[in-house]
Amino acid sequence: MQLFARRQLRLTGRWPKGEKWLAGAMIAPAALVIFLVAAVPLVGVLWMSLFHHVLINPNNQPFVGVQNYITQLTSQGFWAAAERSLLFTVASTGIELILGLGLALLMNQPLRLRWILRGLVILPWALPGVSNALMWRWIDQAQYGALNALLTQTGIASSYINWLGDPHIAIYMVVLADVYKNTPLVALLLLAALQTVPKEPIEAARVDGAGSFQCFRYITLAWIKPVILIALVLRTMDAFKVFDTIWIMTRGGPANSTQTIAIYAYQTAYESFNFGGGAALGYLIALLIVGLAAIYIRLLRGGPVT
């Protein structure tokens, strides 16, 4: 029965009649849950974003149309936060990709004790985000943090550097914490891709006189390009809505220098209790991410393996 169903599914792309309702019943609970926890709030939030809805002021909540969106799009705070998000995303995703590729190449070499290396690399990824942020807050602590201790004791820095208290440095310190945590994911994805690279084209290229770099550039990199794009998509979207790392490390400070768009939305919705504005921000962030996704999907489609 099962075999038959699978064959028919493969041939016609459809479930056989008898199995159809079963398939429906099997996905119904999950579909119901998704409907309740995703679709309903999605519409609810859209509706909320059209009202002047400040929780603490329940008696004055008029319908304001797209006013919340206009307010946000014309506010300095929104664009400054979006800019910081962009900086955070580009910096963290870029560094993670370069480091991740390097680590993946290293882990792909037939080294002795390769399993230890792989185990070590995956460790930061296994840390909960909040623990990672707390750990980095301690490391970056100006007076008793490990980073300043290391730099002053090795003579690289002559005095303590105020990592999280200086608005020009703090954003890069939260990028660093994010890089530490998420590079392993990129490395593992790329390692998996590297292991599928066939040996024959490389051997053929070598026979034709290609050097190591050329082999890497035109064969290995071309082969793993789709996975690189997938890693990029995953990390970009995650980085764009980063919250926990920054909230734990700096709460958006100093002087708002690490206030990314997710922190801005949180503060609007839950600190000022401006639910209407927060809902509008939620939709604007979603739109920005959809825009990014569209670009990536186009890139993914346009880059088949050759």
Next chain:
Amino acid sequence: MATGIRYRFVGLAIVALMVFAACSSSSPSSGGQGSAGGTITLHALFMKQAGYSDQEVAAMTSAFEAANPDIKVQTEFVAYEALHDKIVTDQVGGSGIYDTVLMDTIWPAEFAHAGIVQDLTSKLPADFTSGVFQSAFAGGEYQGHFYGVPWLNDTEFLFYNKTMLAQAGFTNPPTTWAELVTQAQALKSKGIVQYPFVGQWAQSELGVCDWTTIAGGSGGASFFDAQGKPTFNQGGPLAALQLMVQMKNDGLANPASLGYGSDDVRNVLIAGQAAFGLDWTYVYAAANDPAQSKVVGQIGIAPAPGGGTNGGMSMAVTRSSKHADAALKYDVFLASQAQEEKYTENALPEWKASFDKPELAKGSPELWAAAKIAFNTMVSRPMVPYYTSLSNALQVAIQKALTGESTPQAALDDVAAQVPTLANQ
């Protein structure tokens, strides 16, 4: 056979879903008003950290129940960070479960404005109005009305390192901010400590607390005039921000303060890396705990010059409470002199008379002596219904001034200009 298992699985999934739905819908109904056998059940919301511990609140509650057999109290504890949201959502959007809630000193205006707490002005016992420190009382006040029974008492103190001060030739802690600056300059020039002062100036509520404390000693913490127009861009508050910036620029205040919260200031103090720091009562115990502190016996405590920020909290009776009288009775019991004097390990009493009892101060006379003065001179942060938004704007302004991105005057003027928008949110 395989399909049989699948059907069973589907059935199981549906049952699980129904159980889940039943569980999640049953909890609000259990929060109703229990009235079995003529007894009343009160629901009280507290916070989990700082001040009285869960066990102490439980002990106080048991004592109250023993004295009032017709009233039962169900207590609930949440993190401070969740307290405000929990109260607001319960009262505004939710089912109004709680009868009485712990209210921070910065919330009465907002809660009173939204009508989610009851006006207790005429109901408070007379011995409270006369016996409790006036400035502690102000923590539950908004526009002349009282919305909370003051209970948890705390303020910012000036902690100082006696050994460092002695090395620089000073016998007493500073009593004014000008004196503190003079002492700090001497400490720095003699090379006793690199950064004499450490503050909790991170972009958080604590930054506003330090600013308010320093304003209290720099001409007064007056933030609005009688007409409700902002005055925090002049007088004491402006002078305070200018002093903070000056101290940072002169290397008297630790530049890392810009990223520091209360625990960071405590750690720097007890590591012996600062001569002065503003922090809360609990630091005194930590400073004298050999397990944590490198400077046991060296850290002194003094009232902040001119008065420290009121960090107290009060117990409010909610709008939704059907047993307002019983709730008030419970709150008054918790805050009674007898109860407050019984549990002094984590919070000091708010009663003036308690400080004339040497047997209470036996363990840490220095702390009690400082507190007796400090509790009398506490200053309040701005009392406006839109406090959270205002505080967020002020936090950024303080940081912009401290990082040199803006002058203190321009940074505070900018917030003053935002006030009409913030107020009309």
